[in-house]
Amino acid sequence: MTTLATAPQGGFGGALARTLSDGGTITWRNLMNIRRNPELLLSATVQPIMFVLLFAYVFGGSIGDDPVAYRDFLMGGIFVQTVAFNSAFTVIGMANDLQKGIIDRFRSLPMSNSAVLLGRTLSDLAVTTLGLLVMSLCGLLIGWRIRGSVTDAVLAYLMLLLFAFAMAWVGSLIALISGSVEVAQSAGFIWIFPVTFISTVFVAADRLPGPLQVFAEWNPISALSDSVRSLFGNHQLLPPTDAWPQQNPTLYALISCVVLIAVFMPLAVSKYRKVAAK
Amino acid sequence: MATGESEIAVRAEGLVKSFGSTKALDGVDLEIPRGQVLGLLGPNGAGKTTTVRILTTLLRPDAGRAYVAGHDVLGQPAEVRRSISLSGQYAAVDEHLTGAENLYMVGRLYGMSRADARARARELLARFRLTDDSDRPAKGYSGGMRRRLDLAGALVAKPAVVALDEPTTGLDPRSRMDMWEVIGELVEDGTTVLLTTQYLEEADQLADTIMVIDHGKVIARGTADQLKAQVGGERLELVLAEPTDLPLAQQVLADVGSGEPQIDTHTRRAEVLVDTGTKALIEALRRLDQHSVVVNDVALHRPTLDDVFLALTGRAAEEPAQESSKSKKKVKA
Numbered sequence: 001m002t003t004l005a006t007a008p009q010g011g012f013g014g015a016l017a018r019t020l021s022d023g024g025t026i027t028w029r030n031l032m033n034i035r036r037n038p039e040l041l042l043s044a045t046v047q048p049i050m051f052v053l054l055f056a057y058v059f060g061g062s063i064g065d066d067p068v069a070y071r072d073f074l075m076g077g078i079f080v081q082t083v084a085f086n087s088a089f090t091v092i093g094m095a096n097d098l099q100k101g102i103i104d105r106f107r108s109l110p111m112s113n114s115a116v117l118l119g120r121t122l123s124d125l126a127v128t129t130l131g132l133l134v135m136s137l138c139g140l141l142i143g144w145r146i147r148g149s150v151t152d153a154v155l156a157y158l159m160l161l162l163f164a165f166a167m168a169w170v171g172s173l174i175a176l177i178s179g180s181v182e183v184a185q186s187a188g189f190i191w192i193f194p195v196t197f198i199s200t201v202f203v204a205a206d207r208l209p210g211p212l213q214v215f216a217e218w219n220p221i222s223a224l225s226d227s228v229r230s231l232f233g234n235h236q237l238l239p240p241t242d243a244w245p246q247q248n249p250t251l252y253a254l255i256s257c258v259v260l261i262a263v264f265m266p267l268a269v270s271k272y273r274k275v276a277a278k
Numbered sequence: 279m280a281t282g283e284s285e286i287a288v289r290a291e292g293l294v295k296s297f298g299s300t301k302a303l304d305g306v307d308l309e310i311p312r313g314q315v316l317g318l319l320g321p322n323g324a325g326k327t328t329t330v331r332i333l334t335t336l337l338r339p340d341a342g343r344a345y346v347a348g349h350d351v352l353g354q355p356a357e358v359r360r361s362i363s364l365s366g367q368y369a370a371v372d373e374h375l376t377g378a379e380n381l382y383m384v385g386r387l388y389g390m391s392r393a394d395a396r397a398r399a400r401e402l403l404a405r406f407r408l409t410d411d412s413d414r415p416a417k418g419y420s421g422g423m424r425r426r427l428d429l430a431g432a433l434v435a436k437p438a439v440v441a442l443d444e445p446t447t448g449l450d451p452r453s454r455m456d457m458w459e460v461i462g463e464l465v466e467d468g469t470t471v472l473l474t475t476q477y478l479e480e481a482d483q484l485a486d487t488i489m490v491i492d493h494g495k496v497i498a499r500g501t502a503d504q505l506k507a508q509v510g511g512e513r514l515e516l517v518l519a520e521p522t523d524l525p526l527a528q529q530v531l532a533d534v535g536s537g538e539p540q541i542d543t544h545t546r547r548a549e550v551l552v553d554t555g556t557k558a559l560i561e562a563l564r565r566l567d568q569h570s571v572v573v574n575d576v577a578l579h580r581p582t583l584d585d586v587f588l589a590l591t592g593r594a595a596e597e598p599a600q601e602s603s604k605s606k607k608k609v610k611a
Binding site: 018029032036100105107108109110 | 356362366371372374383384387389
């Protein structure tokens with residue numbers, strides 16, 4: 001009996017090519033799903049706008065001394081917060097997939113083990129890109145500006161996308177551990193609140209009480225917020241504290257993203273292999 | 279590949295699998311010669327789906343070994359996945375993708391080029407009479423169409439073995455007949471098939487060999503004929519033109535049969551169990567003809583697999599309503 005499928009190429013190069021090709025196919029499938037259900041994009045686009053407006057106009061007047069400067073400061077943080085919250089969409093999307101019959105089809109195919117996860121994280125990256133675009137426009141409307149160089153601005157967006165990719169892998173693992181869409185829904189959101197609020201997303205680290213200040217100083221979300229602000233040439237509320245991540249936000253944020261991916265990608269892949277074989 | 283394996287497409291030895299304290303499989307052996315259809319017959323929870331999931335690498339057995347096309351299910355999962363594909367009771371299609379897109383996606387995931395995947399999708403859509411609906415999202419498909427699309431997905435890479443897990447459960451009779459036809463064509467093409475079903479008629483229609491499984495154990499195996507022979511006896515049934523001839527027919531049947539004849543005046547029907555098959559049939563008709571009795575209909579019924587199941591387990595094979603099989607969703611054993 002002849003088979004139409006090509007034999008797998010040997011070696012690491014072949015496996016990597018296969019993973020990327022299969023990941024691309026799954027990405028295509030996920031994006032087609034979004035195209036047929038555009039309402040899936042609502043929370044990825046409307047929610048960030050809501051946060052921008054709420055914080056700029058409800059809290060903005062009380063937090064900074066100068067509301068206009070605060071709005072300039074706020075945008076860098078909101079970008080990071082939105083990216084972090086988007087990992088919840090990965091959790092829900094992945095958990096939904098795991099409950100459907102289609103996952104049995106995927107698992108019974110001689111395809112790359114990590115392709116379903118790679119496809120999910122890549123398609124969510126596309127959604128995040130759209131969210132960042134919408135937020136940037138919203139920011140421009142309330143007075144935020146890119147005041148640095150174009151190169152720095154591009155670097156800032158790339159940093160945000162790298163962080164989005166890392167967070168999507170964290171989200172994938174949460175979905176795989178959750179076991180049901182209902183559990184995944186709350187598990188995907190709850191932890192993001194303290195992690196994004198105890199940071200320099202909305203306030204300067206200096207203003208936080210003792211232990212919270214230390215947490216905020218070492219929180220990668222703070223580093224990324226500060227890094228994005230400085231790359232965009234935006235207003236900083238207070239000078240950075242003496243902590244190393246505060247002094248080297250871009251480097252620390254980069255290291256954090258790489259570590260997150262290096263830890264959560266293999267964890268999620270190995271969990272995916274086991275999850276349906278219970 | 280071990281020697282002597284080439285004619286055996288699927289082999290499993292001593293499969294054991296427990297879910298918590300429930301023993302889903304308790305030492306199942308099976309063997310399917312190349313190009314044949316093995317019908318795995320049993321009620322809900324007998325262990326049919328568990329067997330299929332082990333053979334398609336979706337589940338690891340607690341004990342036992344299994345080989346598909348000579349490849350070890352545990353040691354060579356990638357090779358096994360190239361040799362066997364699964365079409366299940368829970369149609370594995372993406373409902374937001376169209377029929378064509380679903381098959382294209384599967385083709386790509388088998389490593390086909392874009393053009394090959396598209397061509398193969400078109401071919402299968404035509405074969406499964408889905409061409410007219412190929413550009414509609416599968417969400418709008420009927421149950422029967424989804425099943426056909428799912429089966430088409432399993433055939434994308436022309437696998438040597440296809441596992442069909444209750445392919446017609448929950449389908450209306452018309453869609454079931456369609457599905458049987460499609461499965462029949464598959465077998466004609468030389469594909470080895472593992473078919474699980476709770477419909478006795480389905481196993482009888484499609485399978486070369488039948489294995490009856492209950493509580494994770496194989497309780498009988500053989501051809502449909504062999505299983506029916508285990509129950510023994512046939513039933514001779516006559517329908518007469520005139521009810522007034524019934525007493526005479528009763529007399530004749532009592533002579534040729536091995537049991538007490540049963541008469542139904544309302545339907546002008548007379549029947550009896552016989553040991554001698556067609557011999558008894560000919561003798562009965564000859565004697566009735568001598569008395570110029572007009573016989574409208576005559577039949578010699580062999581026992582059905584229902585009778586077989588009843589004889590083997592002491593209870594009837596359940597044919598659950600569609601509702602209960604739906605509510606089971608993912609809880610399969």
